[in-house]
Amino acid sequence: AQSVTQLDSQVPVFEEAPVELRCNYSSSVSVYLFWYVQYPNQGLQLLLKYLSGSTLVESINGFEAEFNKSQTSFHLRKPSVHISDTAEYFCAVSLLSGGYNKLIFGAGTRLAVHP
Amino acid sequence: NAGVMQNPRHLVRRRGQEARLRCSPMKGHSHVYWYRQLPEEGLKFMVYLQKENIIDESGMPKERFSAEFPKEGPSILRIQQVVRGDSAAYFCASSPSSESSYEQYFGPGTRLTVT
Numbered sequence: 721a722q723s724v725t726q727l728d729s730q731v732p733v734f735e736e737a738p739v740e741l742r743c744n745y746s747s748s749v750s751v752y753l754f755w756y757v758q759y760p761n762q763g764l765q766l767l768l769k770y771l772s773g774s775t776l777v778e779s780i781n782g783f784e785a786e787f788n789k790s791q792t793s794f795h796l797r798k799p800s801v802h803i804s805d806t807a808e809y810f811c812a813v814s815l816l817s818g819g820y821n822k823l824i825f826g827a828g829t830r831l832a833v834h835p
Numbered sequence: 836n837a838g839v840m841q842n843p844r845h846l847v848r849r850r851g852q853e854a855r856l857r858c859s860p861m862k863g864h865s866h867v868y869w870y871r872q873l874p875e876e877g878l879k880f881m882v883y884l885q886k887e888n889i890i891d892e893s894g895m896p897k898e899r900f901s902a903e904f905p906k907e908g909p910s911i912l913r914i915q916q917v918v919r920g921d922s923a924a925y926f927c928a929s930s931p932s933s934e935s936s937y938e939q940y941f942g943p944g945t946r947l948t949v950t
Contacts, residue, residue: 724877752937763839763926763943764878771937810877814937818891821937823868823928825877 722747722815726826734834735803741796741829743811752814752821753794755785758828759807767809770794781805806833837862839929839942840909847948854914854921856945860929867910868939869902872924884910885933917949 727742745751752771756764768779775787785796794811808828814821840859848854860867865886870878871894883891884904895902899917904910914921924946928939 726877756941761946763841764941766938766940769938816937820866820883820890820933822880822883822891823870823878823937823939824880825870827875827877 722751722813722824724811724813724824724826726809726811726829728829729827730830730832732832732834733801736800738799739797739801739805739831741809741811741831743794743796743826745792745794745811745813747792747813747815749816753785753787754812754814754823755783755794755796756810756812756825757807758810764810767796801831801833803833803835806831839864839927839940841925841927841942841945843945844943845946845948847950848917849950850918851916854917854947856912856914856925856927856947857909858912858927858929858942859909860927861931861940864929864931864940866930866933866936867904868928868930868936869910869912870926870928872926872944874923878926881912883936890933914947917947919949922947922949 725744754769755767757767768777770787778784811826867884869881872878881894882902899915901913924944926944927942930936
């Protein structure tokens with residue numbers, strides 16, 4: 721069965737420090753990979769996605785993630801975080817089943833950026 | 836172009852009452868997905884609907900829960916005889932087609948509290 725593991729439930733970090741949020745998945749078939757961000761009391765917003773092509777994908781606000789097929793990982797990184805990056809981050813895989821894609825989410829990582 | 840709309844944003848019900856959650860997909864989208872987020876957990880798939888059809892309800896609890904997406908109007912997730920364990924955030928997502936179902940756009944969610 722497909723699953724997504726986010727290894728850290730909480731990541732505290734100081735402003736302007738680098739951060740890495742880890743995500744591993746298990747799947748015997750090709751998948752699409754996503755990172756979503758959820759700000760307090762809001763819905764999920766797509767941060768970035770890997771569908772095919774270059775294994776390094778970037779978002780408009782400085783985050784990047786690298787698809788590593790051999791390690792079945794899709795870790796999210798940012799070289800310098802802001803207070804406004806404080807949020808919960810969810811890694812997800814899209815599994816093609818029955819003619820459509822079902823999203824399977826990790827449990828989330830709460831990023832807390834401190835001044 | 837309005838995003839996915841959900842209402843109400845917050846809903847309080849006493850045990851035994853019914854909860855009705857509404858979701859209007861993005862304009863041009865005819866595919867709707869419902870997810871449940873329990874406290875401190877990631878999102879779990881519940882049901883996938885197209886207009887007037889339930890495609891996949893493998894994530895729905897067997898009793899008390901039902902979903903519909905009529906030809907006209909929003910998609911409805913209905914929970915009968917609510918219990919405390921139903922307290923959660925319920926998110927709706929939409930996509931324009933099954934081919935693009937890997938890319939789902941999420942609404943702000945309905946936070947259900949059962950007292």
